[in-house]
Amino acid sequence: MNAIDTWVARHRERAATxxxxxxxxxxxxxxxxIERFAALGWPTSRLEAWRHTSLAFLExxxxxxxxxxxxPATTLAALRTGFDDGDHWLVxxxxxxxxxxxxxxxxxxxVTICALSEAxxxxxxxxETAFGTARDAAAPHALNLALCSDGAFVHxxxxxxxxxxxxxxxxxxxxxxxxxxxxxxxxxxxxxxxxVEHHLGGGATLGTxxxxxxxxxxxxxxxxxxxxxxxxxxHLAQIEASQARxxxxxxxxxxxxxxxxxxxxxxxxxxxxxxALLNGLYHVDGRRHVxxxxxIEHAHPLGTSREHYRGLVDGNARGVFxxxxxxxxxxxxxxxxxxxxxxxxxxxxxxxxxxxxxxYADDVKCAHGATVGQIDEDALFYLRTRGVDETHARQLLTxxxxxxxxxxxxxxxxxxxxxxxxxxxxxGSALLEELx
Amino acid sequence: xxxxxxxxxxxxxKAILNGLNLEVKDxxxxxxxxxxxxxxxxxAQVLAGRDTFQVTGGAVDWDGxxxxxxxxxxxxxxxxxxxxQYPVEIPxxxxxxxLKAAVNAIRRHRGLPEYDAMDFxxxxxxxxxxxxxxxxxxxxSVNEGFSGGEKKRNEVLQMALLEPKLAVLDETDSGLxxxxxxxxxxxxxxxxxxxxxxxxxxxxxxxLDYIVPDQVHVLSHGRIVRSGGRELALELEEHGYGWIDAxxxxxxxxxxxxx
Ligand SMILES: Nc1ncnc2c1ncn2[C@@H]1O[C@H](COP(=O)(O)OP(=O)(O)O)[C@@H](O)[C@H]1O
Ligand SMILES: [Mg+2]
Numbered sequence: 001m002n003a004i005d006t007w008v009a010r011h012r013e014r015a016a017t018x019x020x021x022x023x024x025x026x027x028x029x030x031x032x033x034i035e036r037f038a039a040l041g042w043p044t045s046r047l048e049a050w051r052h053t054s055l056a057f058l059e060x061x062x063x064x065x066x067x068x069x070x071x072p073a074t075t076l077a078a079l080r081t082g083f084d085d086g087d088h089w090l091v092x093x094x095x096x097x098x099x100x101x102x103x104x105x106x107x108x109x110x111v112t113i114c115a116l117s118e119a120x121x122x123x124x125x126x127x128e129t130a131f132g133t134a135r136d137a138a139a140p141h142a143l144n145l146a147l148c149s150d151g152a153f154v155h156x157x158x159x160x161x162x163x164x165x166x167x168x169x170x171x172x173x174x175x176x177x178x179x180x181x182x183x184x185x186x187x188x189x190x191x192x193x194x195x196v197e198h199h200l201g202g203g204a205t206l207g208t209x210x211x212x213x214x215x216x217x218x219x220x221x222x223x224x225x226x227x228x229x230x231x232x233x234x235h236l237a238q239i240e241a242s243q244a245r246x247x248x249x250x251x252x253x254x255x256x257x258x259x260x261x262x263x264x265x266x267x268x269x270x271x272x273x274x275x276a277l278l279n280g281l282y283h284v285d286g287r288r289h290v291x292x293x294x295x296i297e298h299a300h301p302l303g304t305s306r307e308h309y310r311g312l313v314d315g316n317a318r319g320v321f322x323x324x325x326x327x328x329x330x331x332x333x334x335x336x337x338x339x340x341x342x343x344x345x346x347x348x349x350x351x352x353x354x355x356x357x358x359x360y361a362d363d364v365k366c367a368h369g370a371t372v373g374q375i376d377e378d379a380l381f382y383l384r385t386r387g388v389d390e391t392h393a394r395q396l397l398t399x400x401x402x403x404x405x406x407x408x409x410x411x412x413x414x415x416x417x418x419x420x421x422x423x424x425x426x427x428g429s430a431l432l433e434e435l436x
Numbered sequence: 437x438x439x440x441x442x443x444x445x446x447x448x449x450k451a452i453l454n455g456l457n458l459e460v461k462d463x464x465x466x467x468x469x470x471x472x473x474x475x476x477x478x479x480a481q482v483l484a485g486r487d488t489f490q491v492t493g494g495a496v497d498w499d500g501x502x503x504x505x506x507x508x509x510x511x512x513x514x515x516x517x518x519x520x521q522y523p524v525e526i527p528x529x530x531x532x533x534x535l536k537a538a539v540n541a542i543r544r545h546r547g548l549p550e551y552d553a554m555d556f557x558x559x560x561x562x563x564x565x566x567x568x569x570x571x572x573x574x575x576x577s578v579n580e581g582f583s584g585g586e587k588k589r590n591e592v593l594q595m596a597l598l599e600p601k602l603a604v605l606d607e608t609d610s611g612l613x614x615x616x617x618x619x620x621x622x623x624x625x626x627x628x629x630x631x632x633x634x635x636x637x638x639x640x641x642x643x644l645d646y647i648v649p650d651q652v653h654v655l656s657h658g659r660i661v662r663s664g665g666r667e668l669a670l671e672l673e674e675h676g677y678g679w680i681d682a683x684x685x686x687x688x689x690x691x692x693x694x695x
Contacts, residue, residue, distance in 0.1 A: 377488075382524040384508040385484050385517075386534070386594065387541035393509075396537070400528030 003059050008038050010178075011146050018149055020120035025128055033134035033145035040139040052320040052352055053262055053291040055140070058206070058234070063177035065094075066203030066230070072171045075200060076101055079169065082420070083413050086164040088113060093171050095149040095179030095207075105164065110157030111193075113166060116182060119153040127153055130184040132212055132240070138264065140236040144208035148182040151210075156191035156219070165194040165224075165414060170209070172201020172229065183211040187219035189244075194222040194411055199257075204232035211239045215247035217271065222250045224414055226421065228257040231288060235261040245271025245300075252409055253280040253292065254418055256425055260289045268297040269331070278307040281405040283425055284317035285345075291320035296338075298331040298361075307338040310405045311353075312398060314345040321353045325368070329360040338368040343375065343401050395428035402426075437461050437499060438602060438633060444493035445482050445658075452478045454658035455494070460602070463630040467644055468637045469669060470655030471677040476637045477521050479655070480606040483635075484518040485511050498602070513545035515601030519591035519608045521637075526578035531590070534578045535560060539597050563596045566626070568619050584611040592623040603627070604635045609643040621646030641669040656680045 011034040020026040042058045043050035072093045080089065080103075090113060091101040097115035107113060119127050130153075134142040152168045170181060185195060197211065207229070215221045221241075229235055235258040241249050255261045267276050282290040296305045311319035321340040342351035353370035375397050383393035402422055409415040423429040438460040445453040452475050460466050470476050482489050483496065485508030496503040503511060526534065540550040551559065561571060567589045579587050588608050595603055605624065609617055624634065624647050636647055644652070644666060652669045654662040661680055662668060672680075 376524075376526075378524045379526045381484075381486055381508060382520065382526070383534075383537075385512050385520075386538035386598070387509055387512040387545065388537050389509045389541070390507070392537075396529060397526070400526065404528045 004038055004041055007143060007147075008034055014147060014149075018147070019117035020124055023120060023124040026120070026124065026131070029131070029133050030146045033137070033142045036134045036137065037139050037142040037146060040142065043139055049138070049293060049322075052318070053260070053289065055236075061206075061234070062204065063206050064204045065174050065177045066172065066201070066205075067174065069173045069202050072098065072101060072173055075171055076169060079167075079198060079200075082417055083167070084164060087413075088162075088164060088166040089169060090115065090152050090166065091169045091171065092150055092181060093173050094175035095170070095181055097150050107162065108160050110160040111162055112153070112155040114153050116148075116151040116153045116184065126155070127184055130186050130212055130214060131182075132210075138238075140208050140262070141210055141238045141264070144180045144182060144210045144238075147178075147180040147208075148210070149180060151182040151184070152195075154183075154185045154193065154195065156187045156193055158188040159190045160188075161191060162193035165196050165411060167196045167198060169198045170200065170207075172203055172205055172207070172233070176205070177203065178206045180208045181210075183209075185211065185213045185221060185223075187213070187215045187221050187247075189217040190219060191216075192220040194224070194414070196224040196226065196414060199225070199227040199229050199235065201233070202230040204259075205230070206234040207236070209235070209237040211237075213239065213241035213249060215241065215243045215249050217244045218246040219244070220248040222252075222411070224252040224254070224409065224418075225263070226254045226256075226418065227261055228421065231257060231259055231286065233258045237262065238264045239266070241267040243267060243269050243271070243274040243276065246273045247271070248275045250277040250410075251279065252418075254406075254421070255280070255282040255290050255292070256421065258288065258290070262291045262293070264293045266295040266297075269300050269303040272300045273302045274300070275303070276305040277408070278305070278309075278323075279405055279408045280309040281311070281402055281422070282309075282319055283312040283314075283402065283422070284319055285314035286317060287315070288317045289320070290318075292322070294323045296325045296336070298325065298327040298334045298336065300328075300330060301332045301334070303331060304335045305337070307336075308405060308408065309340040309353075310402060311340070311342040311351055312345060312402055313342055313349040313351050316346075316348045318349070319351040321351075321370070322356070323354070323368075324356045324358065325366065327357070327359040327361050327364055327366065331361045332363045334361060334364040334366065336364070336366045340370045341401075342372045343398065344372060345398065392428055395426060395432060399423065399426055399432055438503075439497045440494070441497070442494040443479075443482070443496065444491070445478060445489045446492050447478075447489050451492070452489070452658050453482065456655075456659055458653065458660060460633045460635060462633055463628075464650040465628065465634045465636060465647065467647075467649040467652045467669065468635060468655055468660075469639065469641070469652060469672055471680070472639070474655045475658040476655055477606055478658070480518055480521070480604045480635075480637060483511075483604055484508060484516065509541070512598075513542050517595050517598055517600030517603045519588075519595055519603065519605040521606040521610070523579050523582075523587040523591055525580045525582075527580050529578050530575055531578050532557075532560070532574040535574075535594065535597060538594065542598055560593075560597065563593055566596070567592050567623050568616075569593060585613070585616045588612060588620060589616070592620050596623060596627065599627075601631065602633050602635075604637070606637045607639060608636075609638050609640065617643065618646060641673040644669045654680055
């Protein structure tokens with residue numbers, strides 16, 4: 001039912017009602033994008049980048065919106081507890097902005113936060129560059145461009161700072177079996193913001209998400225992506241960042257839900273002295289599958305990158321990590337560390353971790369490593385000799401392993417929220433919580 | 437009272453303990469000495485319940501219970517404490533969290549009310565002061581990046597907090613300078629009481645200058661080959677362990693229980 005032609009037909013049907021339909025450059029890009037998608041088809045394991053995560057099954061996969069869902073207002077209210085009143089909330093239901101639910105606190109002059117649909121309606125020229133094209137895009141990201149129905153547009157003028165986090169909440173309700181959202185974040189020189197994507201909702205849906213970040217000179221952008229969708233959902237996401245001289249980008253990807261989740265995260269240093277943190281945690285169980293593909297391009301000297309990924313893989317699930325760091329010939333005095341560590345929580349769980357360094361410069365400090373292992377028996381015994389029963393000791397060690405990723409989230413309320421979300425997923429959370 | 441009777445243990449089919457006998461009465465402190473590889477840590481770990489070692493024979497009776505039938509955590513709750521020769525690092529678990537989990541697990545078992553956060557903190561801080569640990573160690577991951585001496589102090593701290601009935605200290609003195617050694621010894625001496633017994637494993641006699649044992653045993657090839665008073669330790673100090681290995685083969689080593 002969902003063969004490539006069906007998606008082409010959907011593009012044809014929806015084109016007139018998608019935001020920016022009357023904007024010529026966008027119509028052209030969408031057209032090119034669906035053509036590219038049709039030409040590529042869903043990626044299969046024959047492609048190196050999709051070796052462990054073939055999407056060929058989507059040719060025949062039945063998608064369905066959930067039959068029932070809590071009212072988005074209820075979901076949002078639950079989410080907002082624990083966050084500061086000053087936070088900003090831009091809410092999307094089934095891929096479209098829901099102004100009635102959004103809560104925007106006052107923002108400083110020079111900061112624009114709005115739905116992409118709104119920007120396209122009033123000032124399409126403001127998003128033209130940031131929007132991107134489907135040239136070189138992988139099939140799911142091309143499909144996203146062709147069909148994206150909304151998303152966030154954030155523009156931070158030179159030197160502005162958003163004090164409180166901006167939350168982009170994507171709730172899947174009963175209205176759509178497939179959603180495609182695109183977020184554009186433009187941070188001018190010296191600006192600063194924390195932006196959090198929450199992906200929630202039920203159903204055997206397919207969702208594509210593309211988030212594009214432009215960090216100009218000395219800008220600081222923190223991006224947190226918290227994916228906890230229905231365990232039948234297909235989630236295909238991309239984060240594409242570029243950093244000018246001295247810019248700092250932190251990406252935290254927490255992947256907990258979905259039947260299949262794929263995140264392609266890429267940042268490129270376009271000037272000297274950039275810094276990037278790629279921090280990630282995934283937890284999969286049952287027959288679920290999660291895949292992170294990351295690429296950090298050190299194209300200029302004096303860049304620093306830190307990449308730390310951890311996975312908890314349970315049941316028959318599979319966790320995939322492939323991280324690449326490219327250090328160009330000019331990128332002298334690069335300092336890069338990349339790690340991916342996995343904890344297998346069952347005999348049938350599987351993890352593939354592949355860190356890769358491609359170094360063309362000669363004066364660099366680079367290290368990488370990956371592990372796939374079980375709970376440390378020595379630590380387990382040590383805890384047991386202190387009276388902690390084996391089950392609780394295992395839970396504690398599992399939580400501690402994962403929590404090290406979460407502790408890298410600098411902002412307090414976000415870190416606490418991430419910690420609580422992780423705890424709620426793990427068995428024994430009551431006992432663990434009591435001791436925190 | 438602890439009564440170890442003809443204990444045999446092996447790892448991967450290799451025999452390590454070969455018929456070990458030992459009796460430790462309530463309130464007594466016994467020292468176990470012996471060359472490297474003689475089985476001291478194996479004995480300690482078997483007593484604590486490590487299942488990588490297979491008990492292939494013998495029995496351990498502890499106040500009428502079959503100690504070997506209990507899982508490690510139940511031995512701990514019943515009051516057995518092992519100070520590890522190599523304390524384990526647990527990244528991501530703060531020492532404070534770990535200590536509280538341990539203390540409350542044991543208090544729950546003893547039917548005592550669990551500590552609330554404030555009571556616990558003031559208790560821990562007092563004990564830390566006694567073993568010369570700075571407060572920052574509470575907020576660091578368990579043993580992670582601790583020096584050898586800091587790890588050993590952390591073991592003594594746990595012992596003090598858990599108030600065991602039987603404490604086994606596995607080379608807690610190794611790698612300590614004289615000041616640290618004194619603090620560790622004071623920690624042990626403070627806990628000495630008529631209800632509490634201790635097995636102090638050490639490679640060197642110098643610890644016994646500070647902790648005066650009721651009995652000293654010499655372990656060789658997984659058996660106790662000599663038992664005696666403090667003077668035995670001094671003898672070992674003077675002559676080294678060489679003569680033991682020579683003698684162990686000649687003399688049958690059964691019946692070397694204390695008491
Ligand atoms: N886990 C193990 N696997 C294999 N051999 C072991 C293991 N633990 C101890 N051994 C062996 O058992 C013997 C006794 O070790 P141990 O009890 O650690 O001695 P000690 O503490 O007296 O130095 C040594 O030969 C040691 O190599
Ligand atoms: Mg030893």
